Amino acid sequence: MIRCELNALCGSRYSSFDSYRQHIYRCHRSLIDPFDNDHSGSVAIEKALNDIGGSSVDCISSNEPDLTVDSDEFIHPEEELSEIDYQPINFGPILNNVFDQNTGCTKLTAFYTYFLLEFREHHLLPQKLVQLIISNICSLLDIIIKITNAKTLSACAPVIDFATVLREINQIISFISKNEYQFLKQCTEHFDYQPPTKIMLNTAEECANYVPLKQSVSCMLHDDQLLQAIIDNIKSLSTCTAKDKDLIISNRQCRSVRSNLVRPTNSNALLLKLYTDGIDITNPIGPKKDSHKLTCFYYLLDDLPEIVRSQVDSIGLHCLCYTKNLNNDNSRRMLMNILVEDLNKLQIEGISIPRLSSRIYFVFSTFCADNLASNEIGGLQKNFNGGHFCRHCFITYENRHIPLTDISFVPRSRLKHDKIVNHIIANNGRQIVQGVKGLSWFHDLIGFHSTESLPPDIMHDIAEGACPLITSALLKEAVQQRLLTHTDIEQSTSNFVYGFYDSSNKPPPIKKQHLTTSYIAGTASQKLCLFQLFPVIFHDIIDHLTLMILYTVLREIISYVYSNPIRKSWISYMNELCKRFHALMVEHLPDLVTPKVHFITEYPRSIEKHGLPILNSCLRFEAKHLYFKQIASRAFNFKNPLLTLAKRYQLRSCLLNKTKSLSLSAVTTIRSSKLIEWCKLSHSIQHLLMKDVNKINTIYECSSIDYHHINIRQGSIVVHHLAHAEEIPVFCQIYCILKVEDKCMIIAEILDTISFNDKLWSYQIELTGTLIKIDIEHCFSIFPHCLDSYVVEQSHYINILTRLTKK
Numbered sequence: 001m002i003r004c005e006l007n008a009l010c011g012s013r014y015s016s017f018d019s020y021r022q023h024i025y026r027c028h029r030s031l032i033d034p035f036d037n038d039h040s041g042s043v044a045i046e047k048a049l050n051d052i053g054g055s056s057v058d059c060i061s062s063n064e065p066d067l068t069v070d071s072d073e074f075i076h077p078e079e080e081l082s083e084i085d086y087q088p089i090n091f092g093p094i095l096n097n098v099f100d101q102n103t104g105c106t107k108l109t110a111f112y113t114y115f116l117l118e119f120r121e122h123h124l125l126p127q128k129l130v131q132l133i134i135s136n137i138c139s140l141l142d143i144i145i146k147i148t149n150a151k152t153l154s155a156c157a158p159v160i161d162f163a164t165v166l167r168e169i170n171q172i173i174s175f176i177s178k179n180e181y182q183f184l185k186q187c188t189e190h191f192d193y194q195p196p197t198k199i200m201l202n203t204a205e206e207c208a209n210y211v212p213l214k215q216s217v218s219c220m221l222h223d224d225q226l227l228q229a230i231i232d233n234i235k236s237l238s239t240c241t242a243k244d245k246d247l248i249i250s251n252r253q254c255r256s257v258r259s260n261l262v263r264p265t266n267s268n269a270l271l272l273k274l275y276t277d278g279i280d281i282t283n284p285i286g287p288k289k290d291s292h293k294l295t296c297f298y299y300l301l302d303d304l305p306e307i308v309r310s311q312v313d314s315i316g317l318h319c320l321c322y323t324k325n326l327n328n329d330n331s332r333r334m335l336m337n338i339l340v341e342d343l344n345k346l347q348i349e350g351i352s353i354p355r356l357s358s359r360i361y362f363v364f365s366t367f368c369a370d371n372l373a374s375n376e377i378g379g380l381q382k383n384f385n386g387g388h389f390c391r392h393c394f395i396t397y398e399n400r401h402i403p404l405t406d407i408s409f410v411p412r413s414r415l416k417h418d419k420i421v422n423h424i425i426a427n428n429g430r431q432i433v434q435g436v437k438g439l440s441w442f443h444d445l446i447g448f449h450s451t452e453s454l455p456p457d458i459m460h461d462i463a464e465g466a467c468p469l470i471t472s473a474l475l476k477e478a479v480q481q482r483l484l485t486h487t488d489i490e491q492s493t494s495n496f497v498y499g500f501y502d503s504s505n506k507p508p509p510i511k512k513q514h515l516t517t518s519y520i521a522g523t524a525s526q527k528l529c530l531f532q533l534f535p536v537i538f539h540d541i542i543d544h545l546t547l548m549i550l551y552t553v554l555r556e557i558i559s560y561v562y563s564n565p566i567r568k569s570w571i572s573y574m575n576e577l578c579k580r581f582h583a584l585m586v587e588h589l590p591d592l593v594t595p596k597v598h599f600i601t602e603y604p605r606s607i608e609k610h611g612l613p614i615l616n617s618c619l620r621f622e623a624k625h626l627y628f629k630q631i632a633s634r635a636f637n638f639k640n641p642l643l644t645l646a647k648r649y650q651l652r653s654c655l656l657n658k659t660k661s662l663s664l665s666a667v668t669t670i671r672s673s674k675l676i677e678w679c680k681l682s683h684s685i686q687h688l689l690m691k692d693v694n695k696i697n698t699i700y701e702c703s704s705i706d707y708h709h710i711n712i713r714q715g716s717i718v719v720h721h722l723a724h725a726e727e728i729p730v731f732c733q734i735y736c737i738l739k740v741e742d743k744c745m746i747i748a749e750i751l752d753t754i755s756f757n758d759k760l761w762s763y764q765i766e767l768t769g770t771l772i773k774i775d776i777e778h779c780f781s782i783f784p785h786c787l788d789s790y791v792v793e794q795s796h797y798i799n800i801l802t803r804l805t806k807k
Contacts, residue, residue, distance in 0.1 A: 096134035113186040121652040134177040141170045196646035201331035233305040249565040251611035260447040275368040275621040281632035293323040305504040365446035378450035379440040384595045388435030392602045403583040412451045455610035459619045467531035467595030468520035483541045484770045486512040499788020505529035535760045559803040575604035577805045634737030669706040676701045702737040714780035716786040718779040762797035
């Protein structure tokens with residue numbers, strides 16, 4: 001315990017030196033003024049600081065090297081960077097703007113506020129840690145003043161001016177960091193921070209926080225480069241579809257969106273997609289460790305280029321509320337009215353863009369969510385173990401075992417759905433009719449309808465639904481036939497060496513209790529990765545499994561459903577595959593015919609209605625939850641988590657808008673490189689580079705680079721082109737990566753595609769020894785990922801998830 005004795009009337013007690021230091025700067029500022037005539041106060045505080053901190057001002061001027069080992073390197077292991085922390089932000093232009101102009105107090109205030117904004121929101125640091133660092137910065141400036149004063153024999157005017165300037169800087173820093181109010185005030189003044197809007201619901205205790213769409217979308221589109229990229233992307237996709245009428249490459253081609261684009265003002269409008277889901281944040285303080293269940297509403301511009309769309313920061317927050325408040329009819333109605341009004345206002349009025357001297361309008365496209373949330377939003381029943389559980393057709397739970405080769409169920413339509421809703425309203429909503437409970441939450445939203453605006457989700461239906469179901473059934477059969485033991489399965493899934501790119505989704509080992517409960521542990525990506533590589537991992541037993549036919553059919557369905565783009569000519573064949581899969585499930589695994597098995601049969605019809613399933617996937621939105629979970633765990637504010645999360649998100653948004661951190665073009669980052677002489681290159685490489693490289697050029701050999709947020713390294717495999725009418729992929733393996741001046745050149749070895757192995761669902765390849773110079777941008781336009789190769793019985797195979805086609 002530390003007691004303040006700097007003043008006879010003080011006597012305040014503090015448990016830590018940092019809190020005592022802040023008390024000194026807050027209550028005894030006059031005592032540390034180096035220009036005060038009475039130096040007794042300065043001496044007293046210096047003595048107190050030295051006694052407690054164990055350091056002296058004189059040590060600052062010591063020339064001896066500091067040999068102290070940073071203990072944090074041994075306490076904290078190296079952490080794997082998340083996607084939020086991984087993306088670098090370039091702050092160079094901000095610094096140049098500050099120092100190129102007249103650096104007065106206003107510029108200093110703006111720069112220091114930006115420093116705090118970056119420090120807090122880019123690295124997700126809690127406010128207490130920021131205040132501790134700032135307190136030490138102020139102490140550092142005070143020490144600089146004292147050292148300057150001590151080394152100056154005479155109090156000449158320039159020295160006095162220098163010390164006065166430092167003291168003024170110290171006061172500015174202390175003022176900005178004084179409290180949250182002052183910091184937010186400076187963010188508003190210099191970086192256009194907009195606080196979230198509070199919505200009062202049914203009672204005083206019930207509230208929500210939302211960000212008006214007009215405000216957030218306007219901030220995003222005021223970036224001229226981003227707006228031009230969106231316009232160019234729309235034109236590019238339109239050109240592709242005009243050349244090839246069979247391609248489905250954009251959600252603008254789906255039936256539900258085309259009907260919304262009919263209105264005259266919407267002919268050139270941008271598509272706006274919504275998403276909702278719930279997250280749990282846990283309060284680690286207190287004996288009960290309270291858990292808060294929140295519901296998030298996100299938005300995404302559907303017309304963003306793929307390179308921008310793939311970034312989590314392109315997803316914006318619309319609203320945060322407690323899930324329990326949505327269970328109250330009055331509170332839910334009040335919240336939905338405000339959100340719908342905000343969305344309709346954006347669609348009707350649009351936003352004004354000064355550079356275009358016109359307005360940009362928006363059109364609602366789809367509302368993505370899991371099956372439970374979609375049914376709830378659409379005003380449908382929330383249980384899936386009875387009644388009419390499907391929001392796409394009128395199938396009943398009792399009829400789910402009837403093969404679709406023998407019967408077809410009537411799809412839901414606008415007219416039929418509206419008749420049912422009117423009937424329910426006329427009967428005061430006392431019963432559920434054909435799976436319909438009543439009006440949708442968003443029934444007043446322009447362009448929304450329960451039968452056309454709620455697409456299926458491949459993450460929940462396939463990656464977390466059918467894939468682990470089939471994987472578990474196959475492994476159970478292997479155990480029953482005594483092909484494998486539970487120990488063999490655990491060792492095989494644990495010891496299998498995944499490729500570099502698949503290792504990020506490496507699933508956990510499958511244990512006995514997982515098979516007993518038919519539960520495969522892991523995330524959606526891990527479950528999909530395990531399913532994808534199942535024939536490779538267990539290649540020695542797949543010939544003996546009678547259920548392998550189920551895997552083969554589902555694997556082929558996935559190759560179509562996950563494709564981007566999709567051809568219209570594929571849909572009829574895909575429909576037959578889905579019916580066959582359902583019939584095989586009824587025949588072989590009738591107890592596992594869950595609603596998600598039926599949902600897979602709806603995808604062929606859904607592609608025509610909602611567009612590409614991969615563009616409506618919830619997987620990218622789920623990744624957005626990580627940011628809020630990190631904030632919740634680091635902020636330690638559980639009194640009003642809604643306000644904390646919404647406010648911190650808005651602070652991060654103004655930081656991103658200021659730095660324009662969304663990558664709009666291909667940025668190549670060199671990870672590691674070494675200088676290499678021209679003569680050290682092989683003759684084949686010299687021959688390939690002869691036209692582009694001079695012998696006097698400086699050449700660096702790179703072991704890996706980051707391109708389009710993808711790590712490319714020596715040994716990586718990419719799709720070079722599609723051959724013949726069957727569109728067979730021809731692969732190439734990266735041989736070396738060279739940086740010549742400012743250009744990056746990639747040399748690859750062409751691989752010969754021998755055949756497609758149906759059992760392994762992989763392409764068998766061989767090395768050819770032929771080196772070529774490749775255009776990586778062209779390769780990624782076919783398939784924007786790098787691939788791994790696996791060795792099975794001394795042959796090399798490449799397992800690719802989707803079917804490829806030319807754009």
